[in-house]
Structure formats: structure tokens, C-alpha cells
Amino acid sequence: MTLPSRRIVGGLALLAGIALYGNTAVAAEGKLYPSGPPNGVAYLRFVNLAPQEVTITSPAAKLALPTDEAHRAGEFDPVPPGVALTGSAQLGEATKPINLTLAANEFATVAVSADGADGVTLTVFRETPSDFNALKSSIGLFNADKGCEKAQLVAGDNHQTVIPDIAPGATGRRLVNPVNVALGVACGDPAQAVPAKLGQLSAGDRYSVFVVAKGSGHDVVAVRDEQAPFRP
């Protein structure tokens, strides 16, 4: 099975298994048709920041996240708010439980990295974004490196700060103009920033830059956010 189709199959299985959320448009009793998701919607994605494949298991399905840059971040899948979402993340022989309950409009990112005493760490980043703007690009900085006290997203040759001082386990997000600019992530000296390769930013699109420990330094994973459609 090729990676793209595995990702699609895995994503659909996750959607069916964890969420069972969404269907074709159906009229609600008492009025002609619904207006938006009747019970609200939240979004959940998994990101592999480890050097080997990660398997996410829900009560109903499995999702494999490979290590290649194009597929290590899953889509934001719609999930029901206020409902416990359980499962596990496996990296090699190590497994960590997942137990999350999201609020309406919340976006959660579960990042799996190969560190910690047992060789796997889950970092849950929660956002409730309100910066949707079709004329701008939105970039989020997610710090999954416990050794990086203040992660900074910087831009250009002069390392201008785009997002400052994100603590480990935290995230920051900012709207920027949709340009093609060299971005990087620094933990300390901006001149030592590791490139975050997003290329030409598109208006209206959203992006995520992850910082993860690598040896004595850090590595960066940069992706465009994808949001799976939800049909109330």
C-alpha cells in the first residue's frame, strides 16, 4: 500500500473509529434543516515527531503515521466535543495511553516523540483558534522539546522574531502575510535557527512548525495543516 492511500485509509478509520461523527445533510426534527454542526465540533490530529513509524490505536481502528515529511502529520479530524476519546500511541515496543476530551471549536494536536524514560512521550497541544482569515496565513509554533526553554520562530536573514518564547509543551500562533520567506526555529541564539521549510505560504492556509529534541540540539518539522471535512 502506498503512503498516500495508507494515510487516507488510516484517516478514515480514525474518523469512523474515534468519532463516528458526521453524515450527509439530514433534516433535524422540528425545523426544515440544521444550521451548522448540531452539537458543535472539535478537531484532533496526531503528529509523528519520532524517527520511526508510530501507530495510533482507537477502540475501533488503527492509524499508522510514517516518518516521511509529507505524511508524519495527520489531518485535523472532526470529533465530538465533550466526549472522552481513548486509545494509545505505540512507538517501537513503548506504548502510551490517550485519553482526551475536547471542547467545541478546540483543536488538539497529539505529538509523539522518541524521548522520556521509556522512549516515548506524548505532548498534547490545545488551541481554540479565532484567527481564521482568508487573506493571511496562520503559522503555529509547537514546542515538543523539553530542552528548549524558549522556542522562537524567526524569519529572514536578520532572524526577525515571528513568534517569541514558546515554552516546552506550549504553542503560539500568529497571522502573517502569505509570502515566501526563510523561516527557522531557534532555542536561544536566533542566528543558530534550524530551517523550517514551508516554502510559499498560501493565503487562507494554516501551518504548523514543531520543535523536537535531536541529540544535543533540536530538529524542526514544518507542515501545512489539513482539516478533514465534517458533514453535520
Place this chain on the structure above:
Amino acid sequence: MTMSALLAGLTILVIGDSHMVTNGYLITTLHDKLIEQGATVDTYGMCGANAGDWVYPATVSCGKAERVGKESPDIDRKPSTPTYQVDALIAKSHPNLIVIEMGDTMAGYGQHDFPQAWIYQQVHALTGRIAAQNIPCVWVGPPWGSEGSSYHKTFDRVKEMSEFLATAVAPCRFIDSTQFSKQGEWPTIDGQHLTNAGYKAWGADIAASIDQLAPQVAKRP
């Protein structure tokens, strides 16, 4: 507002929700006004449809309608009918301009939380499809409607939705329908759908706005 012939020679594809699916609604009033101004117009409406329904095949449960050129509206009230897909409509009409009327089906009336992330995904999916074909577009937001109905439409949520759409619909230009009337000025039959007089006024105001925007956005053949 006076009309000009700035739309002459344009082919306009109009798509929308239930405000387009009954005789006397926008499928009549807006369509006729655009033709009056010289445009060739095809209108398609799907009751209860969200923006994503024009992109991802689904079914609608309360009807759909189409009106091609100067023909009469063809209204399908079957309880389950496949959705129109915007790519197919573009291929059929070859429009210079697309007009999207949508908002009420996505605003989350009756819900505490405004579902902006979901709305944005829906809107972005549709505008992305149109932008990929490099066709100019305008997006018409919802009118005030009436409060206290089973639709749970409120003036506050209509305002919130209109302000959100204004930031979310680019590269489409946004037409804010709340600017056309005062709250409660256009009576409704059910909280959401206007009287025929209301649809006449709304259709005329939208057409006038398109008339003003067309020189800036429409691609001439």
C-alpha cells in the same frame, strides 16, 4: 438605486441555499435583476446545503432548484436528492463571475458556540475550488431575518456570521446583506425566509452591489 448595463455580456453563475429554492425567492428576484442588467444567468439552489456540499458529493433532504437563462425555475422537492457540484456547474455555464449566497445554514443558530472553525473549512473548500479555476466571485451573507422562531436565528449571531464571512471568503468579495435593511425591516414567514416583498428588495440590493463590484472583479470574455 439606478441600474446600469455594466453586467452586459457577462455570464453569471449564482448558487445558494434555501433562499434560492422557491418561486419568488432569489431564484426569481435576483436572477431577473441580473438579466435586466444584461447578464446571462444560471441559478442553482440547494435547501439546507452548506458550502462543502457544493464540493463533496452528498444529498440534500429538502429540495433543490435550478433556473437556466430565461427559463422558469425547475424545482425538485424530492426528500433525498444528490447535491450539485460546483465544478460541474462551472463546466456547464462557463461563468465570468460566480455569486454565492450562503450563511444561514452554517451559522450555528441555536448553538452556544459559534462554529467558526467548521465554517471556515466549509467556506475555504468552496472558495478554493473556485479560485483554482481563476473565476472571480462574490459571496452574499445572510439577511437579518427575525428572532424568536424555531430556527433560533438571532440578530447577534447574524452579525457575528457576517463579520466572520467578511474575513473568510477571500478571494471572493463579500456583500454584507445586513447593510441592506434595518433589523426587523424585512419580515419573514418563519424567522428565516423572507416574504416575497423582502426577496424582491434583497434581490435588487444584491444585484445593485454586484453591479458596482463587477467592473472590479469580473473577467470580461
